Amino acid sequence: MKKVKVAFFDFSCCEGCQLQVANIGDLLLDILEKIELVEFREVMSERGGDYDVAVVEGSITTEHDVKRIKGIREKAKVLIAYGSCACTGGVNGMKNNFDLEDVKKYVYRDKSDWFNTVPTMAVDQVVKVDYYVNGCPVYPPEFVRVLKCALRGMPYKVPDYAVCVECKFNENECMYDKGVTCLGPITRAGCNSWCTNNGNICYGCRGMVSNPNKNGQKEVLKKYNIPLDWIVNKFNMYNKAKESQQV
Amino acid sequence: MKRLELVDSPYLVREAKVCEARQMTKSERYLKIVLKDAHDLDHEPGQFVMVSIAGVGEAPISICSSPTKEGYFELVVRNVGKVTSAIHKLEAGDTVGIRGPFGRGFPVRILEGNDLLFVAGGLGIVPLRSLVDFVIDNRRDFGRVNILLGCRTPQDILFRDEVALWERRIDVNFSCTVDRADPEWKGHVGVITSLIPGVDLDPDRTFAVVVGPPIMYKFVIKELLKKGIPEKQIIVSLERHMKCGVGKCGHCQIADYYCCQDGPVFSYDEIKENIEAL
Amino acid sequence: MDKYYRLNKPECREFIAGLASKYKVVAPVKKGEKNYVFSEISSPDEIASGYIPTIIPPKKYFFPKRETLIEYDIRAQRQKAVMEYEKLIIFGVRTCDLAGIQCLNMVFSERPRDVNYLIRKNKLIIIGMECWDYCDEHAICGLMDNHQPKGGYDLFFSDMGDFHLIHVNTLVGEEIINSVGVFSPADEKDLEKLEKFRERKRKAFKTSMGVSHQQLKDIFADAEDAKVWEDLGERCLSCGNCTTVCPTCYCFDVIDEINLDFKTGERFRIWDSCQNEDFAKVAGGESFREERKGRQMHRYMRKFKYPLKKYSRYFCTGCGRCSRACMADIRIKETIQEVIKEKGLSNEKAGIS
Missing domain, CATH: 3.40.50.80 (Nucleotide-binding domain of ferredoxin-NADP reductase (FNR) module)
Structure with missing residues (x-):
């Protein structure tokens, strides 16, 4: 079987999700039997030409990014949005809370005129995305699952139920029982409640379930005395770029 | 953990062969199937089978041939999801997994x-x-x-x-x-x-x-x-989401009926009080 | 004649330690501030005292949350139905959870039988533990008539103060007693004491719900159109907590997973929930329970109405887990009260003519 050519690309991100590839462990060797890595800045320097599958990390934040991602989309048969930044805009979306000129000045000071910037966008706000691997960082077992689907030309459906489902499977003590606010009830599962298993809260890095019960959620917030803007802000940490589609 | 191989698991699929396959419309594909372990499926009109594609999954599919046609059975599959799209790729000569027939057919x-x-x-x-x-x-x-x-x-x-x-x-x-x-x-x-x-x-x-x-x-x-x-x-x-076909997984439940075992065929008087049925 | 043994409290530690040296033993262990989980123990000190129902009931040992059903090899067109099991002693199972296991037994032994479940169930040894009072305000085991032991165990412990009284229900139980030599036969006086305790217990478990065990099925018989479902639908967050923690919820999804060789793989089942968005959605996209109110109604009916026809029993054990786990404070007691209020206990339903 001919190996499928896979290229990793990064836009605005910390490249931490690419680092997760190294955490896949033994399975990585099996993956490398199936694919030929033609581009992967984290671990290799050579730059190949053609590729079948583009794995895109990071969000789109400049005009140059827009052109570049469109070019990648044209070349790639399959495009995988990889990590929160690519899937929902991620933490880079926080930029959209401010005036763009102010942001530029704050970051680049007197050189701000040298740079251009556009509001942060998830990859699918610019080009068509075939597969999503949500998460900050991605959950390696889910990435392997998505990659298998992509290589076989099969759809992958991101679970459309709350992180609570998996968290309860794992018999974690509910964060709300501990008096801590957690975004599990509105966030899409698929990470095996990775954070709450390890004592952390859910930050909503996988985006919102498709049909949250907004009024019900508000009641719960009232019960725990949590102001609505507080939770919206918290959720926007990862999802600001897609805000208009959610709240 | 000890591991056992089961010979009587209800989830075990029967091997079958596609002997004819053709596209009927853009979204419907016709399959004529023979079982390897038996001459005949021995079904009632209105029953269904679970069609299994290893590595993809199973889907409940109505049998569209009459039991009077012996030695084979026929399916028509609409391409609506992951499994049915894999079924659409089947050609004559391919092997396919079958469980069933299941359910209560027409009386x-x-x-x-x-x-x-x-x-x-x-x-x-x-x-x-x-x-x-x-x-x-x-x-x-x-x-x-x-x-x-x-x-x-x-x-x-x-x-x-x-x-x-x-x-x-x-x-x-x-x-x-x-x-x-x-x-x-x-x-x-x-x-x-x-x-x-x-x-x-x-x-x-x-x-x-x-x-x-x-x-x-x-x-x-x-x-x-x-x-x-x-x-x-x-x-x-009635059509319902089904996963197991053997009245366990709960997906096809219509009030106290399991569509896969008690149905899919019902008389109107059996289900008219049932607000979920129709 | 029923067989009872006596185990003095100091020797109980010895018994648990003895068991743990011979078998894999799981028991309720404290988790966080107010939760408990069934988990493997190696010493008696790990067992929680005064535990309330664990986050997930012992159903997880009978019907694991993820279980391989089929292994296949596409190349050789081979498939194998498989199951995994482990000999395990489950210690400290309350009567509500014994009832839950009995419900699952019925479901999985209904034809076509689920061989995976039935084989595994017989490898598990159950040691029950009596409650003398409600564990908290959410339990309705009294109403569900599951506060008394009604079989479903190999051994059953009743805490009598300075000693445990143990009822032997099976030969397997008797063998365990014999294998750890710390028991002495119970005498008349012990049994009289048990009777006294049970008498007191009957009073402790009186229900204040204003409905009897028998009447419950009548008020739920035509509760489909009750308004309470709308209220629950507005509040429910569809987090699935209620079904995951329910001892009698057994719905599952079946999923294929192929290995990276793209030749071998497995078909497994994994717990699913009727509260999830896609649960009743057919491939064409139509969902037969699109609204939350319908999904909540379905959940309650699956406890108080639907199973009565097939299994002649309620599928609510009264453990109260769904109420404890609900983010939106949907409480089973309140729901029942609402249904009573709406549907009323007519004279006929109340048995008064």
């Missing part, structure tokens, strides 16, 4: 000796064909036979050759309607319910067998009741 022994009114909407003709063919192959055992078929457009009519034969038979009254006609269409235009008032039938002796998309049932049943057909004599086949 053929009760239908015998009575007049029949078949009402098929869209893909509903697929499960219904297993009974229509059964009745035609045992034509003498039944009374008057009416078949009403409704489709979106003339292109959506499945089994066109067979439907043409039904149309010509003197022992079957056949009518067809389409929602949207094309220039060549000479038949009825309109929803299927518009055909019902015109059918000449004796309500006490008639069993109506209705299969179609969920939205169709309410309207068709209303018309049938208007005709005076008793609730017990209106037979429907």
